[in-house]
Every structure is written in C-alpha cells, then in structure tokens.
Amino acid sequence: MRIVDFRITRFQFLRDRVIGDSQVRADDVHVAALELVGEDGSTGLGFVQSLFHPLPAEAEMMHCFATEVWPGLEGDLAGAAAHRVSRPRGGNIRRLSMPFEEALQQAVWDLFAKSVGQPLWRLLGARRERVRAYASGLDFHLSDHDFGELFGIAASQGFTAFKIKVGHPDLDRDIHRLDLLKQAVGDTALVMVDANEAWSPKQTIANLDAFRRAGHPIFWVEDPVLRHDFDGLRILRETAGPTLVNSGEYLDASGKRSLMQAGATDMLNVHGHVTDVMRIGWLAADMGVPVSLGNSFLEIGVNMALALPEVDWLEYSYQNFDHLVETTYRMEDGFIWGSDTPGHGLVLADTARRDWHQPTLVARDALGAAPQPPRLTR
Structure with a gap:
C-alpha cells in the first residue's frame, strides 16, 4: 500500500x-x-x-x-x-x-x-487478546473528594490495581492519599506510586519505609529519582525489598537500552511509539526485563502490549478523548482487549x-x- x-x-x-x-x-x-x-x-x-x-x-x-x-x-x-x-x-x-x-x-x-x-496486534506477533490494566488517576492536583470518587469509580468498574501520584513536599500528604485510596478501593488491591523524579535515592528508601509502616505496601515505585541516576536506581533495586522499581519513561530508546544494561530498573516503562516500543521491547525480552505500557493516546499501546512477551500491565488513566473516535478499546474487569478490525482499531x-x-x-x-x-x- x-x-x-x-x-x-x-x-x-x-x-x-x-x-x-x-x-x-x-x-x-x-x-x-x-x-x-x-x-x-x-x-x-x-x-x-x-x-x-x-x-x-x-x-x-x-x-x-x-x-x-x-x-x-x-x-x-x-x-x-x-x-x-x-x-x-x-x-x-x-x-x-x-x-x-x-x-x-x-x-x-x-x-x-x-x-x-x-x-495491528496480530501483525506484531501477539498470541493473546487481552492484557491487564491498572487505573491511574493523574491525580496529584485533585481535591480529596474528587480523588476518592475517581478511584471509587475505577474499583466499581472492575479494576484491582491502582497507581497514584506522590512526591508532595509534605510526606504526610502522600500517606493521606494512600489512606484515601484504600478507603475507595479496599485493602486487597495492588498499589503503585509515581513520584515523577521528585525524590533522591535516600528519600525514596525512607518514603517507601514510611508507606509500609503506615500500612501501605507498594507494588512498584515509578520514576522516583532523576532519569539518568542509574547508580541511584540500582541502589533502590537492592534496598526497596518487594517494591519494584519502574523507570525509563523519560528516556529515548537509546537511554532505555542503557538503563537496562546498567541493571538499574526492575521494569521498563514505555509508551505509544509503535516502532520504538517494539524494538526496545524485544531487547527487554532478550534481557528478561518486564515492561509496563504507560499512557498512550486512547490506549493505542494495547497493540504493542499484547505483542510483547514481557508486558503484564497497561495504564488506563481516564483521559477524556473517547469522543474523538468511533469506537474505543473494550475495557472489562480490569483487562483491555485488542480490536478485531484491521489496523490499530481507532478511527x-x-x-x-x-x-x-x-x-x-x-x-x-x-x-x-x-x-x-x-x-x-x-
């Protein structure tokens, strides 16, 4: 064509x-x-x-x-x-x-x-039709009421894993938000936090410990420190206990490769560039590094998520773009499905x-x- x-x-x-x-x-x-x-x-x-x-x-x-x-x-x-x-x-x-x-x-x-x-997901080599999704609020600036309502809706729609934004100068505020999340979604959910490079490595260690003491075990911490601080990220991998380090969002494909080669992340974060995601995703599979599919416009990244063997999670953040396309991807019980129509599925x-x-x-x-x-x- x-x-x-x-x-x-x-x-x-x-x-x-x-x-x-x-x-x-x-x-x-x-x-x-x-x-x-x-x-x-x-x-x-x-x-x-x-x-x-x-x-x-x-x-x-x-x-x-x-x-x-x-x-x-x-x-x-x-x-x-x-x-x-x-x-x-x-x-x-x-x-x-x-x-x-x-x-x-x-x-x-x-x-x-x-x-x-x-x-597209079949063309890229996928053998499965769905991948697990987690609800992400992009919620740092929401009021407590709107925060709780958003995640309560997500839980009622079948999500069982949730990611919130942390990194406030007052750690008690981050802990308060985790308390509100637990009230909204229950205490059996998987919880991820995303600091967007707000902390130093030592801060991250102390903050994760404070979260655990407050009753909030964290499944993964995303981009806790500066993107190129590979030494700091390696230290976190060794000291964060069961909490995984998820990083790489802000790096290009070459940077992501260097991040993995440095042994500086437990999970690699990728987004919506089809070619770049597949290339780095194949390398991650070769190196045995799990991949998480972060925000992509209207969840177009589901096509790559289904095709890459190391992807267990896709981010869904309730961004209000559905009116731009004829049909969105099917979301049900905390999973997202690829479209059966030729192409990536969005028109x-x-x-x-x-x-x-x-x-x-x-x-x-x-x-x-x-x-x-x-x-x-x-």
Whole structure:
C-alpha cells in the first residue's frame, strides 16, 4: 500500500478535570489527528499531542508536515516506512519542528496493518487478546473528594490495581492519599506510586519505609529519582525489598537500552511509539526485563502490549478523548482487549470532525464546557 496523501485535523478543548503530577499540571487539550491516505483510499491514523502548549493553526501544521516529512514519505510503501531504520549520524537525526514523530509511527503501522487485512496486534506477533490494566488517576492536583470518587469509580468498574501520584513536599500528604485510596478501593488491591523524579535515592528508601509502616505496601515505585541516576536506581533495586522499581519513561530508546544494561530498573516503562516500543521491547525480552505500557493516546499501546512477551500491565488513566473516535478499546474487569478490525482499531469520528474541529487557536476562556466523559460513571 503506497502512501499518496495526508490530512491533519486540529482539536482543542477543555479537560473534564485537571491532570498532573508533582512537577506539572494541565487542564486543557491540544491534539491533532494525522491521517495518511493509501492508494486505495484507506487511511492510517495517528495522534499529535502537545501537553502543555497550544498547537499552532492547522494550516501551519500542514505546511510543516509538507516541508519536513512528506518529501520522504510520499509514494512510499506503508510497510517499508514502518520497518525502515535510519542511521543516527550528526544532524540528520533531530526533532521535527512539531511533535509528529509518535503520530507518524501510529499512522504508518495502522495503514500497513490495514493493507494486509490484520489487526495491528496480530501483525506484531501477539498470541493473546487481552492484557491487564491498572487505573491511574493523574491525580496529584485533585481535591480529596474528587480523588476518592475517581478511584471509587475505577474499583466499581472492575479494576484491582491502582497507581497514584506522590512526591508532595509534605510526606504526610502522600500517606493521606494512600489512606484515601484504600478507603475507595479496599485493602486487597495492588498499589503503585509515581513520584515523577521528585525524590533522591535516600528519600525514596525512607518514603517507601514510611508507606509500609503506615500500612501501605507498594507494588512498584515509578520514576522516583532523576532519569539518568542509574547508580541511584540500582541502589533502590537492592534496598526497596518487594517494591519494584519502574523507570525509563523519560528516556529515548537509546537511554532505555542503557538503563537496562546498567541493571538499574526492575521494569521498563514505555509508551505509544509503535516502532520504538517494539524494538526496545524485544531487547527487554532478550534481557528478561518486564515492561509496563504507560499512557498512550486512547490506549493505542494495547497493540504493542499484547505483542510483547514481557508486558503484564497497561495504564488506563481516564483521559477524556473517547469522543474523538468511533469506537474505543473494550475495557472489562480490569483487562483491555485488542480490536478485531484491521489496523490499530481507532478511527477518527465524523462527529469529531464536525463538532470538535478547531483549525485555529482558540483562547482558553472561549472553549466552553469540556465533553462529558462516558467512562467516568459507576
């Protein structure tokens, strides 16, 4: 299937709640859909997301894509583009002017899978249809009431594992949130915490001990210290007892490889870049390192999670994007299933093009109400 055209559709809307962690917060959405068009008219879909800064006008995005990306993509076979490896030499490896990289990988693989009539997860080699998911609140800035309500809904929907944001300057506040979580989900759940690099190695050891003494055993601690502190992460692996160290989120593929080679993590955290995730996931399997699939747009990462042998967990964080696509992935009893349709399973909804399209930047106070989150119901 040759790639013959492209489309970009820009969206901007309010979130239904503030999301964030010990370092950042966001309460609006800046995202665009990238569609690569095949010679038979089928499309491959990817999502361009900017968490903290507005995307430019759609016309500017089209211009940047046409000048920076399209000359190397036009007329190419989708399968060839999906598998191509570039040599990292000097200035030929650099960031694009806009964050197209992840969307490109998603769209190319989607179109490739459609061209051979296979669901992407099967094309990538999966033998299973579902993977366990954990509920993640992105909850650092929520009130206690909203925090408890969010995780109570997650528990009522069948989740049995939950991750909360920690790293507050007052450790008692982190312990208070763990107390609230236990009240909302019960005391048999698996609990993970994510500090987003807020602590030093010694702080992490002391804080995990304080959590245990307060009655909160932690299944894994995610990104507790600076991403390149491999020595500190190794020390944590040796001293954290049964708590696993989950790291690598902020590292590129080369950094993730170095992290594993340094023996500095119990689990490797990956996200939504299809090609990069598969390459580093195969290496993790070769090294016997478990992999967790962190947040990916609309859980598109389920395709890689199902295909990689070392993935036992996928993150689901109730981000309110369901209205952008025709059908989301099936979620039930704490598991997520791959789609049986050819491609990665997500199709841009006509209602999204009609009702949520924002071709130019809109002032935040003019965005109006956030879309209603369909999954945030008991």
